[in-house]
Amino acid sequence: MLMKDLKLFNKHQWILLNFFGLILFTSSLYAQISKQNKPRIVITCDPELDDNNSLIRFLLYSTDFDIEGLVYASSQFHWKGDGKGTKWFVEGREYTRFGLNMGPMESWRWSKDERFIHDAVEAYEKVYPNLIVHNADYPTPDYLKSKIKWGNIEFDGVFKKDTEGSNLIKTLILDDKPGPLYITAWGGASTISRALKAIEDEFASSKEWSLLKEKIESKVVLCLSGDQDNTFENFIKPHFPGIEVLKTTFSSTPLGYNAQNGVSDENQIYYSPKWTHENILNRGPLGSLYRVWGDGKQMVKDDIFDFFGFSGLTEEELRAKGYVVWTPLKDKNSFLGEGDTHTYLNLIDNGLRADQDQTFNGWSRQQIDESIDFETLSVDRSQEVSKELDYIPAVQNGLAARFLWSVTPVFNDANHEPKISGPLEHNVSAGKQIKLKVSITDPDGDRLQINWVPFNTEKYSGELLIENPFEEEVTVLIPSEAKKGEAIHLVVEVTDDGIIPMTRYHRIILKVV
Numbered sequence: 001m002l003m004k005d006l007k008l009f010n011k012h013q014w015i016l017l018n019f020f021g022l023i024l025f026t027s028s029l030y031a032q033i034s035k036q037n038k039p040r041i042v043i044t045c046d047p048e049l050d051d052n053n054s055l056i057r058f059l060l061y062s063t064d065f066d067i068e069g070l071v072y073a074s075s076q077f078h079w080k081g082d083g084k085g086t087k088w089f090v091e092g093r094e095y096t097r098f099g100l101n102m103g104p105m106e107s108w109r110w111s112k113d114e115r116f117i118h119d120a121v122e123a124y125e126k127v128y129p130n131l132i133v134h135n136a137d138y139p140t141p142d143y144l145k146s147k148i149k150w151g152n153i154e155f156d157g158v159f160k161k162d163t164e165g166s167n168l169i170k171t172l173i174l175d176d177k178p179g180p181l182y183i184t185a186w187g188g189a190s191t192i193s194r195a196l197k198a199i200e201d202e203f204a205s206s207k208e209w210s211l212l213k214e215k216i217e218s219k220v221v222l223c224l225s226g227d228q229d230n231t232f233e234n235f236i237k238p239h240f241p242g243i244e245v246l247k248t249t250f251s252s253t254p255l256g257y258n259a260q261n262g263v264s265d266e267n268q269i270y271y272s273p274k275w276t277h278e279n280i281l282n283r284g285p286l287g288s289l290y291r292v293w294g295d296g297k298q299m300v301k302d303d304i305f306d307f308f309g310f311s312g313l314t315e316e317e318l319r320a321k322g323y324v325v326w327t328p329l330k331d332k333n334s335f336l337g338e339g340d341t342h343t344y345l346n347l348i349d350n351g352l353r354a355d356q357d358q359t360f361n362g363w364s365r366q367q368i369d370e371s372i373d374f375e376t377l378s379v380d381r382s383q384e385v386s387k388e389l390d391y392i393p394a395v396q397n398g399l400a401a402r403f404l405w406s407v408t409p410v411f412n413d414a415n416h417e418p419k420i421s422g423p424l425e426h427n428v429s430a431g432k433q434i435k436l437k438v439s440i441t442d443p444d445g446d447r448l449q450i451n452w453v454p455f456n457t458e459k460y461s462g463e464l465l466i467e468n469p470f471e472e473e474v475t476v477l478i479p480s481e482a483k484k485g486e487a488i489h490l491v492v493e494v495t496d497d498g499i500i501p502m503t504r505y506h507r508i509i510l511k512v513v
């Protein structure tokens with residue numbers, strides 16, 4: 001193209017030409033390389049205490065992600081205000097519940113010097129030299145700091161203005177990297193909505209808009225912790241209906257508020273004051289930031305909903321102090337909650353490959369109903385499907401092991417997860433026997449416990465007969481009633497006996513032909 005011809009292109013045409021040309025080039029490669037790349041992810045979160053805890057776990061698992069953004073967000077539970085005295089009110093929010101009748105206000109549950117993301121990354125910076133001893137893939141603190149942005153935090157559900165957070169997300173959506181681009185909303189989705197609206201405002205009048213919109217909807221995957229400011233339902237869903245939403249819950253691995261209420265007696269230990277004190281609170285700078293019951297802290301001073309820092313007081317005594325006691329009290333140092341961790345659990349590289357298909361399920365199970373109560377952020381588990389594997393020990397021990405890494409400068413003084421290699425898929429015939437084998441090693445030389453488990457999915461829930469399920473090689477009898485085209489899932493679960501036991505999985509899909 002000659003220089004005089006270049007002048008004929010306006011800004012929009014250049015952006016679209018660049019976007020689509022690179023999409024065409026990369027789309028053919030994506031199927032081959034996508035599984036070699038870490039999930040590209042943007043975290044948007046508000047200053048709820050469970051967002052703080054979910055962020056700390058995320059940083060300890062940051063080896064498994066290509067982190068594109070750490071963005072402050074607002075929600076119906078937390079918004080900053082514009083600093084100009086403007087008052088805001090939305091009918092039905094928590095300031096009108098629980099017997100409250102609080103009128104329009106300038107901000108809601110937001111500290112004037114809020115910096116919880118910065119605090120977490122700065123704590124990470126202090127332990128980074130230890131972390132990279134155990135896994136060289138931890139991102140540098142400077143890299144993480146460069147990804148911290150302020151989103152649309154002024155008011156609940158308002159996204160009229162561009163912000164550095166929305167501009168970042170807009171740029172990521174329009175860039176030339178192959179998808180998917182996972183964008184989480186641990187608070188409200190107003191910053192995400194602003195990014196999408198800015199794109200729509202800029203390109204909707206162009207003749208290429210329908211193609212661009214299609215590309216956006218095929219690239220962006222939303223990981224929502226509910227619709228906490230109604231912007232998903234009011235804007236994103238009607239304007240970008242093709243965007244995929246990860247429908248995840250804690251039914252496999254309870255981690256939200258009151259998580260311990262729904263777990264077995266043998267798993268209560270992973271939420272107990274003793275376990276939390278030994279494996280989290282006693283583990284350096286990141287552990288000291290993690291919120292637990294009775295820790296003496298508040299995310300925002302005098303927040304009437306954050307009574308969790310108190311210990312030794314009854315519900316009546318807390319109410320007398322002006323607190324809204326919206327959930328039963330727990331013992332001091334008990335597990336408090338990570339209400340947003342489910343949004344990324346299935347993206348962690350644990351071998352379950354749950355990121356490939358929502359029906360695969362993993363540490364976070366696919367939501368099968370609409371039973372999340374966002375007033376209490378609790379989950380009705382009465383309809384949950386049966387679990388084939390108990391993930392709670394693996395999930396909590398995995399966190400504990402990484403907390404230990406953060407304070408351990410010598411590789412041999414901590415534990416590291418086993419490694420499994422073997423077939424990912426295998427063609428089978430109904431009524432026939434097959435042999436399957438995996439190779440398992442452990443970087444610490446620990447003894448290993450192996451378990452082959454038939455893994456039910458929506459697409460197949462028949463019975464499987466497995467001989468020697470505790471060995472590296474097994475014989476599997478394919479049911480005679482299995483039909484062509486069905487996919488039977490087997491998961492190999494391997495746990496070591498290290499200082500803190502760690503677990504790895506390997507999913508094999510048996511395709512009936």
